[in-house]
Amino acid sequence: MKFKRPLKITSRSSSVTNGFVQAIIPSVEPTPEKRSEALAQLGMTPDAITCIYCGAAATDWDHLRPLVRKKRPTGYINEVRNLVPSCGPCNQSKSGSDWRRWMVSAARGSPKAKGVADLDERIARLESFEAWGKVEPLDLRDLAGAENWESYWQRLATIEQKMQEAQLQAAELQAAIRGALSTREGAVSFGTPESVKKDDGETAR
Ligand SMILES: [Zn+2]
Numbered sequence: 001m002k003f004k005r006p007l008k009i010t011s012r013s014s015s016v017t018n019g020f021v022q023a024i025i026p027s028v029e030p031t032p033e034k035r036s037e038a039l040a041q042l043g044m045t046p047d048a049i050t051c052i053y054c055g056a057a058a059t060d061w062d063h064l065r066p067l068v069r070k071k072r073p074t075g076y077i078n079e080v081r082n083l084v085p086s087c088g089p090c091n092q093s094k095s096g097s098d099w100r101r102w103m104v105s106a107a108r109g110s111p112k113a114k115g116v117a118d119l120d121e122r123i124a125r126l127e128s129f130e131a132w133g134k135v136e137p138l139d140l141r142d143l144a145g146a147e148n149w150e151s152y153w154q155r156l157a158t159i160e161q162k163m164q165e166a167q168l169q170a171a172e173l174q175a176a177i178r179g180a181l182s183t184r185e186g187a188v189s190f191g192t193p194e195s196v197k198k199d200d201g202e203t204a205r
Contacts, residue, residue, distance in 0.1 A: 007191060009167040013160055017071050020156045024140065025067050030080035038080045041129040051087035052126060053094070053103060054116045058085035064126070065135060066096040072153075075137025082135050084126070099126060 030038070032046070039045060042052050049058045061083040065076040076082050086094075093109030094102045103111045103123060111119055141149045174190050181188045 027078035041132045049085045052084045053090040053111050056087040060086045060091045062086035062091045081133030
Protein backbone atom coordinates (compact mmCIF):
# COMPACT_ATOMS: atom_id res chain seq x y z
CA MET A 1 0.00 0.00 0.00
CA LYS A 2 1.43 3.33 -1.11
CA PHE A 3 1.08 6.44 1.05
CA LYS A 4 0.63 9.81 -0.56
CA ARG A 5 2.09 13.06 0.70
CA PRO A 6 0.32 14.57 3.69
CA LEU A 7 -3.00 16.23 3.08
CA LYS A 8 -2.98 19.86 4.13
CA ILE A 9 -6.00 21.77 5.33
CA THR A 10 -5.04 24.55 2.94
CA SER A 11 -5.11 22.11 0.01
CA ARG A 12 -8.91 22.30 0.36
CA SER A 13 -8.86 26.04 -0.20
CA SER A 14 -9.76 25.86 -3.89
CA SER A 15 -12.77 23.64 -3.09
CA VAL A 16 -13.99 26.23 -0.62
CA THR A 17 -13.49 29.06 -3.10
CA ASN A 18 -15.25 27.06 -5.78
CA GLY A 19 -18.16 26.49 -3.42
CA PHE A 20 -18.50 30.22 -2.78
CA VAL A 21 -18.46 30.94 -6.51
CA GLN A 22 -20.81 28.14 -7.59
CA ALA A 23 -23.29 28.94 -4.82
CA ILE A 24 -24.27 32.23 -6.44
CA ILE A 25 -24.22 31.44 -10.15
CA PRO A 26 -27.78 31.20 -11.45
CA SER A 27 -29.04 28.41 -13.70
CA VAL A 28 -31.88 28.63 -16.18
CA GLU A 29 -33.46 25.30 -17.09
CA PRO A 30 -34.10 25.17 -20.83
CA THR A 31 -37.28 23.86 -22.41
CA PRO A 32 -36.77 20.96 -24.86
CA GLU A 33 -37.72 23.35 -27.67
CA LYS A 34 -35.05 25.84 -26.64
CA ARG A 35 -32.49 23.05 -26.37
CA SER A 36 -33.33 21.90 -29.92
CA GLU A 37 -33.12 25.45 -31.19
CA ALA A 38 -29.68 25.86 -29.63
CA LEU A 39 -28.43 22.56 -31.04
CA ALA A 40 -29.72 23.51 -34.49
CA GLN A 41 -27.32 26.49 -34.44
CA LEU A 42 -24.55 23.94 -34.04
CA GLY A 43 -25.85 21.73 -36.85
CA MET A 44 -27.10 19.07 -34.44
CA THR A 45 -30.33 17.48 -33.25
CA PRO A 46 -31.06 16.14 -29.74
CA ASP A 47 -30.65 12.60 -31.11
CA ALA A 48 -27.22 13.22 -32.60
CA ILE A 49 -25.06 15.19 -30.21
CA THR A 50 -21.28 15.24 -30.61
CA CYS A 51 -18.45 17.37 -29.29
CA ILE A 52 -18.71 20.72 -31.06
CA TYR A 53 -14.97 21.23 -30.79
CA CYS A 54 -13.66 17.96 -32.22
CA GLY A 55 -16.54 15.69 -33.25
CA ALA A 56 -15.93 12.97 -30.64
CA ALA A 57 -18.77 11.52 -28.58
CA ALA A 58 -20.13 14.23 -26.26
CA THR A 59 -20.18 13.55 -22.53
CA ASP A 60 -20.36 17.07 -21.08
CA TRP A 61 -22.16 20.36 -21.46
CA ASP A 62 -19.36 22.89 -21.67
CA HIS A 63 -19.82 26.55 -20.74
CA LEU A 64 -18.76 28.26 -23.94
CA ARG A 65 -18.01 31.37 -21.89
CA PRO A 66 -16.38 30.37 -18.59
CA LEU A 67 -18.39 30.99 -15.41
CA VAL A 68 -15.32 31.60 -13.27
CA ARG A 69 -12.16 33.62 -13.76
CA LYS A 70 -9.59 34.54 -11.15
CA LYS A 71 -11.73 32.92 -8.44
CA ARG A 72 -14.70 35.14 -9.15
CA PRO A 73 -17.90 34.69 -11.20
CA THR A 74 -17.56 36.15 -14.69
CA GLY A 75 -21.29 36.92 -14.91
CA TYR A 76 -21.93 34.19 -17.47
CA ILE A 77 -24.40 31.66 -16.14
CA ASN A 78 -25.77 28.13 -16.59
CA GLU A 79 -28.14 28.62 -19.50
CA VAL A 80 -28.74 26.93 -22.80
CA ARG A 81 -27.30 29.87 -24.73
CA ASN A 82 -23.97 29.31 -23.00
CA LEU A 83 -23.84 25.50 -23.08
CA VAL A 84 -22.40 23.42 -25.92
CA PRO A 85 -21.87 19.66 -26.12
CA SER A 86 -18.29 18.63 -25.54
CA CYS A 87 -16.16 15.58 -24.97
CA GLY A 88 -14.39 15.36 -21.60
CA PRO A 89 -10.86 15.89 -22.97
CA CYS A 90 -11.87 19.06 -24.87
CA ASN A 91 -13.72 20.40 -21.83
CA GLN A 92 -10.66 19.87 -19.65
CA SER A 93 -8.19 21.24 -22.19
CA LYS A 94 -10.28 24.34 -22.86
CA SER A 95 -10.93 24.97 -19.15
CA GLY A 96 -11.25 28.76 -18.62
CA SER A 97 -9.81 29.78 -22.00
CA ASP A 98 -11.47 31.93 -24.62
CA TRP A 99 -13.01 29.29 -26.91
CA ARG A 100 -11.81 30.68 -30.20
CA ARG A 101 -8.23 31.29 -29.10
CA TRP A 102 -8.12 27.84 -27.54
CA MET A 103 -9.46 26.10 -30.64
CA VAL A 104 -6.67 27.37 -32.89
CA SER A 105 -3.97 27.31 -30.22
CA ALA A 106 -1.18 24.77 -29.91
CA ALA A 107 -2.38 23.99 -26.36
CA ARG A 108 -2.29 20.30 -25.55
CA GLY A 109 -5.63 18.73 -26.47
CA SER A 110 -6.88 21.71 -28.48
CA PRO A 111 -8.75 20.92 -31.74
CA LYS A 112 -5.86 22.37 -33.74
CA ALA A 113 -3.33 20.28 -31.81
CA LYS A 114 -5.53 17.21 -32.33
CA GLY A 115 -5.57 17.86 -36.08
CA VAL A 116 -9.36 18.30 -36.34
CA ALA A 117 -9.97 18.56 -40.09
CA ASP A 118 -13.08 20.77 -40.23
CA LEU A 119 -11.84 23.34 -37.73
CA ASP A 120 -13.07 26.37 -39.70
CA GLU A 121 -16.51 24.86 -40.07
CA ARG A 122 -16.70 24.24 -36.31
CA ILE A 123 -15.63 27.80 -35.53
CA ALA A 124 -18.29 29.09 -37.95
CA ARG A 125 -20.97 27.02 -36.17
CA LEU A 126 -19.93 28.42 -32.81
CA GLU A 127 -20.02 31.94 -34.21
CA SER A 128 -23.54 31.26 -35.43
CA PHE A 129 -24.44 29.89 -31.98
CA GLU A 130 -23.10 33.02 -30.29
CA ALA A 131 -24.88 35.31 -32.72
CA TRP A 132 -28.13 33.47 -31.98
CA GLY A 133 -27.65 33.48 -28.20
CA LYS A 134 -26.44 37.07 -27.78
CA VAL A 135 -25.08 36.17 -24.35
CA GLU A 136 -23.91 39.05 -22.20
CA PRO A 137 -22.41 38.65 -18.73
CA LEU A 138 -24.67 39.65 -15.84
CA ASP A 139 -23.42 42.21 -13.35
CA LEU A 140 -23.91 39.89 -10.38
CA ARG A 141 -22.37 42.41 -7.98
CA ASP A 142 -24.95 44.97 -8.95
CA LEU A 143 -27.80 42.43 -8.87
CA ALA A 144 -26.81 41.16 -5.43
CA GLY A 145 -26.14 44.58 -3.95
CA ALA A 146 -22.58 45.87 -3.60
CA GLU A 147 -22.49 45.74 0.20
CA ASN A 148 -23.69 42.15 0.37
CA TRP A 149 -21.30 41.24 -2.42
CA GLU A 150 -18.24 42.67 -0.67
CA SER A 151 -19.08 41.08 2.68
CA TYR A 152 -19.52 37.71 0.97
CA TRP A 153 -16.01 37.76 -0.49
CA GLN A 154 -14.65 39.13 2.77
CA ARG A 155 -16.15 36.10 4.46
CA LEU A 156 -14.28 33.83 2.04
CA ALA A 157 -11.03 35.67 2.76
CA THR A 158 -11.64 35.20 6.50
CA ILE A 159 -12.20 31.45 6.03
CA GLU A 160 -9.02 31.16 3.96
CA GLN A 161 -7.13 32.96 6.71
CA LYS A 162 -8.61 30.60 9.32
CA MET A 163 -7.57 27.60 7.20
CA GLN A 164 -3.99 28.86 7.08
CA GLU A 165 -3.99 29.31 10.84
CA ALA A 166 -5.43 25.83 11.28
CA GLN A 167 -2.74 24.39 9.03
CA LEU A 168 -0.02 25.97 11.17
CA GLN A 169 -1.62 24.43 14.24
CA ALA A 170 -1.89 21.06 12.47
CA ALA A 171 1.85 21.18 11.84
CA GLU A 172 2.43 21.71 15.58
CA LEU A 173 0.15 18.79 16.42
CA GLN A 174 1.93 16.60 13.87
CA ALA A 175 5.33 17.44 15.39
CA ALA A 176 4.08 16.58 18.87
CA ILE A 177 2.50 13.30 17.76
CA ARG A 178 5.55 12.36 15.72
CA GLY A 179 7.79 13.09 18.73
CA ALA A 180 5.62 11.04 21.06
CA LEU A 181 5.70 8.10 18.67
CA SER A 182 9.44 8.35 17.96
CA THR A 183 10.23 5.18 19.91
CA ARG A 184 7.88 3.14 17.74
CA GLU A 185 9.07 0.94 14.93
CA GLY A 186 8.91 2.59 11.49
CA ALA A 187 8.89 6.25 10.56
CA VAL A 188 5.66 8.06 11.34
CA SER A 189 4.18 10.13 8.53
CA PHE A 190 0.85 11.82 7.97
CA GLY A 191 -1.37 11.16 5.00
CA THR A 192 -3.95 8.79 3.67
CA PRO A 193 -3.57 5.58 1.70
CA GLU A 194 -3.99 6.27 -1.99
CA SER A 195 -7.17 4.32 -2.69
CA VAL A 196 -9.21 5.46 0.30
CA LYS A 197 -12.28 7.48 -0.56
CA LYS A 198 -12.91 10.51 1.60
CA ASP A 199 -16.25 11.19 3.22
CA ASP A 200 -17.00 13.94 0.74
CA GLY A 201 -16.61 11.51 -2.16
CA GLU A 202 -13.34 12.98 -3.33
CA THR A 203 -10.43 10.64 -3.81
CA ALA A 204 -7.65 11.35 -1.34
CA ARG A 205 -5.09 13.75 -2.76
ZN1 LIG B 1 -13.85 17.13 -28.20
